[in-house]
Amino acid sequence: MKKRLMLIMMISLLLNGCVHREILDDLNIETAKGYDLIDKDIIEGTALFPRYLSDKSTENVTLSAKASSTRGVLGKLERRSQQPLVRGSLEVVLIGEKFAQRGVIDIADALQRDASIGSRVYLTIVKGNAKELLNGQYGRRGNAIFISNLLNHNIKFRDVPETNLHMFLFAHFQQGQTSFLPMIRQIDDENVEIAGIALFNEERVVAEIPDEQMFFFKLLVDKYSEGSHIVRLKNEKQSEDDIEVSITSLRSKHDIEVISYDFPAKVDININVKGIIREYTGEKLTPQKVDEAQKKMEVDIEKKCNEMIKMFQEKKIDPIGIGQRQKHGVRGFDFKKWYAQYPEADIKVHAEVQIVESGTVE
Numbered sequence: 553m554k555k556r557l558m559l560i561m562m563i564s565l566l567l568n569g570c571v572h573r574e575i576l577d578d579l580n581i582e583t584a585k586g587y588d589l590i591d592k593d594i595i596e597g598t599a600l601f602p603r604y605l606s607d608k609s610t611e612n613v614t615l616s617a618k619a620s621s622t623r624g625v626l627g628k629l630e631r632r633s634q635q636p637l638v639r640g641s642l643e644v645v646l647i648g649e650k651f652a653q654r655g656v657i658d659i660a661d662a663l664q665r666d667a668s669i670g671s672r673v674y675l676t677i678v679k680g681n682a683k684e685l686l687n688g689q690y691g692r693r694g695n696a697i698f699i700s701n702l703l704n705h706n707i708k709f710r711d712v713p714e715t716n717l718h719m720f721l722f723a724h725f726q727q728g729q730t731s732f733l734p735m736i737r738q739i740d741d742e743n744v745e746i747a748g749i750a751l752f753n754e755e756r757v758v759a760e761i762p763d764e765q766m767f768f769f770k771l772l773v774d775k776y777s778e779g780s781h782i783v784r785l786k787n788e789k790q791s792e793d794d795i796e797v798s799i800t801s802l803r804s805k806h807d808i809e810v811i812s813y814d815f816p817a818k819v820d821i822n823i824n825v826k827g828i829i830r831e832y833t834g835e836k837l838t839p840q841k842v843d844e845a846q847k848k849m850e851v852d853i854e855k856k857c858n859e860m861i862k863m864f865q866e867k868k869i870d871p872i873g874i875g876q877r878q879k880h881g882v883r884g885f886d887f888k889k890w891y892a893q894y895p896e897a898d899i900k901v902h903a904e905v906q907i908v909e910s911g912t913v914e
Contacts, residue, residue, distance in 0.1 A: 580635045583696030586682030587622065587659055588648035594618055597625030598683040599637060602694040610694040614686055622662055640668040643700040645675050646682040649757070657755035660721055671718035674703050677750040677757065679737035688741045699744060703734060706746050711766035713774035724755065727887050728875025735760065753869050768856040771823050772872050776804040783849045785841070797845045798831035799907065808877040817897040819874055823853060825903065829910040837910060846905045853903035865895045874899065
């Protein structure tokens with residue numbers, strides 16, 4: 553019995569000696585990374601890692617290096633870091649807009665091949681320079697947490713469609729749909745905001761959805777479970793400003809219906825929206841005004857979404873995934889024929905808005 557106990561203890565000591573111990577204070581734990589295109593063939597990578605101070609605030613520390621490839625950047629960053637760089641806590645990866653116009657798939661592919669990086673890390677495009685944005689000071693919990701929370705909040709409660717590294721790569725590699733990513737910009741050294749949506753053709757950014765049009769884009773590609781939108785109605789009194797109707801607690805869904813597969817294909821996109829009136833700047837909110845707000849919102853959705861789809865067709869991009877929808881409805885679907893006829897396809901958006909609650913109506 554004693555011999556068996558001694559044997560177990562010796563094996564335990566040997567196994568314990570094989571484990572590589574890492575102390576958190578002796579690591580540079582990357583929470584964000586940025587990539588910028590400096591010259592035609594020169595990439596600048598910036599690693600952000602937090603340094604926790606005695607007052608429980610966080611100091612943002614950055615380390616930058618230039619090379620001709622992302623792997624070369626990683627090697628230089630390692631050589632310049634006094635402690636090992638660890639990427640297991642990566643929250644966001646920022647790509648400068650010049651880099652995004654050249655192509656981002658090498659970065660995304662390298663991220664997915666790193667087993668220490670989760671597939672739900674946020675990938676976003678920076679209006680401007682990623683390094684400059686990472687060198688700001690946003691909040692007390694660190695820049696990476698701030699940017700991650702900014703994106704998460706706007707996905708759940710505002711106008712950014714759901715997105716992450718996994719979803720971007722899934723859309724990129726499948727036929728019949730093109731990918732998109734949120735865009736952010738630095739306002740000043742302490743503030744960042746959502747700037748729009750970057751639209752891709754293959755791996756390059758070819759168009760943008762400005763921030764004021766993001767509401768309509770999300771209706772087309774995602775669904776609302778929260779959110780709000782303001783509808784403006786004409787005021788009968790010409791001397792006064794237009795009436796604003798704030799519709800909140802939005803719920804939405806969209807359905808793609810292929811009416812005809814023959815050339816040119818005919819596709820209807822039906823958008824259903826439900827919401828509650830929370831604010832009304834007019835004198836009295838009557839049932840007639842509620843109906844007017846519903847109709848005005850339907851007209852706005854149809855007009856803006858149809859304009860957006862025309863732009864998609866001109867750019868030969870399909871962030872909605874209409875090609876994917878057709879594939880599931882036609883046996884032996886030929887994507888080459890679909891891509892050829894997509895710019896001429898008859899695609900129409902039809903909206904139905906229902907205001908389910910409006911407070912006290914006179």
